[in-house]
Amino acid sequence: MMLLRSFLIGFFLLCIGFLQAQEIDYYYYKSALKAKSQRNYVLAVSDFNSFIRRYPEHEKAYYFRGYCHLYLGNYESALEDFEMLIDLNPKDVDAYYSAGKVCYESKQYEEATKYFSKALELNTRHIQSYNDRGMALCFQNKFYDALEDFYTAVSIDSTFAMAYVNAGAARYFSQDIENPVEKDLIIAKEWFTKAIKVDPRIFIAHYNRAAVNFFLGELDLSIKDLNQSLRINPLHAKSYLYMGVVYNEKGNTGRALSEFKKAIRLDSTLSYPYEEMAHIYLAQGNTEEAISHYKKAAEANQEGGEMYKGLMDFQIAKVHAVQGNTQAMYGALKEAKKLKVFSYRKVYEELLSAKEFKKFKPEKNFQSLIKSLAKVKKTNKFLNPAMRWFRMRGT
Numbered sequence: 001m002m003l004l005r006s007f008l009i010g011f012f013l014l015c016i017g018f019l020q021a022q023e024i025d026y027y028y029y030k031s032a033l034k035a036k037s038q039r040n041y042v043l044a045v046s047d048f049n050s051f052i053r054r055y056p057e058h059e060k061a062y063y064f065r066g067y068c069h070l071y072l073g074n075y076e077s078a079l080e081d082f083e084m085l086i087d088l089n090p091k092d093v094d095a096y097y098s099a100g101k102v103c104y105e106s107k108q109y110e111e112a113t114k115y116f117s118k119a120l121e122l123n124t125r126h127i128q129s130y131n132d133r134g135m136a137l138c139f140q141n142k143f144y145d146a147l148e149d150f151y152t153a154v155s156i157d158s159t160f161a162m163a164y165v166n167a168g169a170a171r172y173f174s175q176d177i178e179n180p181v182e183k184d185l186i187i188a189k190e191w192f193t194k195a196i197k198v199d200p201r202i203f204i205a206h207y208n209r210a211a212v213n214f215f216l217g218e219l220d221l222s223i224k225d226l227n228q229s230l231r232i233n234p235l236h237a238k239s240y241l242y243m244g245v246v247y248n249e250k251g252n253t254g255r256a257l258s259e260f261k262k263a264i265r266l267d268s269t270l271s272y273p274y275e276e277m278a279h280i281y282l283a284q285g286n287t288e289e290a291i292s293h294y295k296k297a298a299e300a301n302q303e304g305g306e307m308y309k310g311l312m313d314f315q316i317a318k319v320h321a322v323q324g325n326t327q328a329m330y331g332a333l334k335e336a337k338k339l340k341v342f343s344y345r346k347v348y349e350e351l352l353s354a355k356e357f358k359k360f361k362p363e364k365n366f367q368s369l370i371k372s373l374a375k376v377k378k379t380n381k382f383l384n385p386a387m388r389w390f391r392m393r394g395t
Contacts, residue, residue, distance in 0.1 A: 033064065041068040065097060075106040087161065093123045100129070104136050112136040127153045131163050143174035145376060164195035165205045172212065185212050203232035207239050214246055222246045237267035244276060253280050271297040271308065275315070282319055290319050310324050312341025314347060319355040330365060342373045 011042035032047035048065035052058065066081030082099035085092060100115030116133035119126055134149035151159055168191030171184055192209035195202055210225035223246055229239045244259030254285035257280060278293035298312040317332035333351075342348045351357065352370070359365045 001111055005272070024058075026051075028054075029058075029061060032061075036064060036068055039071075041072050044068045046074070057088060059085055059092070063094065063098070066102070070098075070102055070105065075102055078102045078305070091122060093119050093126055093129075096122065097126065097129050097132075100136070102131060104132060107139070109136045109139045114139070115301055125156050127156050127160055127163070130156070131160070131166060134166055138166075138170055138173065143170045146170045147174070152348040153270045159198055161195045161199035161202055161205070164191050164198060165202060165208060168192040168195070168205075168212075169235075172208075182216070185216055188212050189216070201232060203236060203239075205234065206232070207242070210239075210242055210246075214242065214249070219246050219250055235266055237263045237270055239265065241270065241273050241276070244273065246277065248280065253284075256280065269300050271301045274300060275312070278315065282322070287319050287323050291316055294319070306339045307341055310336045310341030311347065313339065314351070318354060322362065326360070329360070330369075333369060337373065340376075343376055348373060348376075 028047045028051035032044045032051060033395070035044035035047060042242035045065060045068045048061055048068065052061050052065070055061065062081045062085045066078045066085070069075075069078035069081060079099060079102045082095050082102060085095040089095065090213065096115050096119040100112045100119065103109070103112035103115060106298065113133055113136045116136065119129040120133070123129075130149045130153040134146040134153070137143070137146035137149065139152075147167060150170060152165045153163035154167070157163075168188040171191060172188040174184065189209055189212045192205050192212065195205040196209070199205075200327050206225045206229040210222045210229065213219070213222035213225060223243065225244070226239050226243045229236060230243075233239070240259045240263035244256040244263065247253075247259060248256035249326055257277060260277050263273040274293045274297035278290045281287075281293060282290035294312045294315045297330045298309045301308045313332045313336040317329050317336060320326075320332055336342065342351065351373070357366070
């Protein structure tokens with residue numbers, strides 16, 4: 001009897017000990033989740049830190065802390081959390097997907113593709129991984145591979161509106177030749193229209209369709225789409241940029257300049273409104289304003305890097321040619337050459353054909369420049385975003 005009693009007491013104490021070992025104090029975890037819901041990500045990270053120190057194998061804590069780091073732009077710490085989560089649970093699809101998102105946001109597109117692919121190995125119907133892998137592939141200029149991912153996403157879920165938008169964009173940007181192909185423009189437009197039918201509140205679908213309508217010459221339809229885009233998102237600077245482009249095409253330069261200025265007020269880092277304004281000023285004979293705005297475009301440049309600055313030097317050279325300022329013209333062309341902008345065949349061909357340089361062509365210096373540039377290896381591929389704008393718009 002005593003032996004049985006001792007056994008029961010021992011068993012009871014063992015059970016109590018086991019329950020105590022499993023009991024978790026969720027105070028910091030709940031506090032961290034509350035801070036996260038209030039977008040106080042710094043406090044959330046601090047409380048998750050306190051919780052994880054006590055419970056280093058709690059998967060959800062790493063998951064939520066990883067997203068807090070991501071929202072704060074702490075990409076390295078975010079990736080460490082999701083990789084820890086992968087170590088704890090190698091079958092967790094969300095862990096791989098989240099790691100992919102971190103790499104995507106930090107512009108590590110090849111790594112992002114690998115994580116999204118791993119998520120899809122675990123779940124072949126994870127539509128967000130198809131969509132986001134497609135986006136990562138676009139940034140690697142693998143547009144046809146990206147299209148396959150977007151097509152798969154909408155085949156799984158026909159209501160996934162953003163995948164339609166992204167398919168349209170990939171279809172359009174798959175063109176790396178000198179001029180947009182009408183067939184691709186029409187197909188891209190169809191994808192944007194599908195997105196709008198699924199969810200008419202997605203402003204980027206209206207904006208993208210407006211851009212395609214512009215290149216198809218359907219200017220009134222472009223304006224209609226841009227107005228709808230701005231009704232949904234009145235702070236989208238590029239919608240005003242395209243509105244200006246369309247009105248300029250319609251011959252209303254006053255309205256065009258007004259729209260470009262609106263775009264700049266909303267986003268002073270956009271180069272293209274300055275560039276478009278410079279084109280207008282040059283056409284009006286206002287050469288000083290044209291030079292000023294080409295320089296502002298180069299200074300504002302966020303996408304094109306040194307190549308875009310070289311393109312603006314080329315444009316400034318044209319203005320100096322109009323002014324008859326030979327020394328400044330050759331100086332600007334020399335800078336453009338240094339920044340390798342003439343490695344784009346279309347830019348080189350424009351140098352040869354531009355009316356601004358016609359009277360300088362017989363000169364020894366100009367002929368010497370042409371001969372030196374003729375030897376430069378050239379491409380028709382417009383993979384630099386700013387050079388795509390040049391391809392699309394021309395001058």
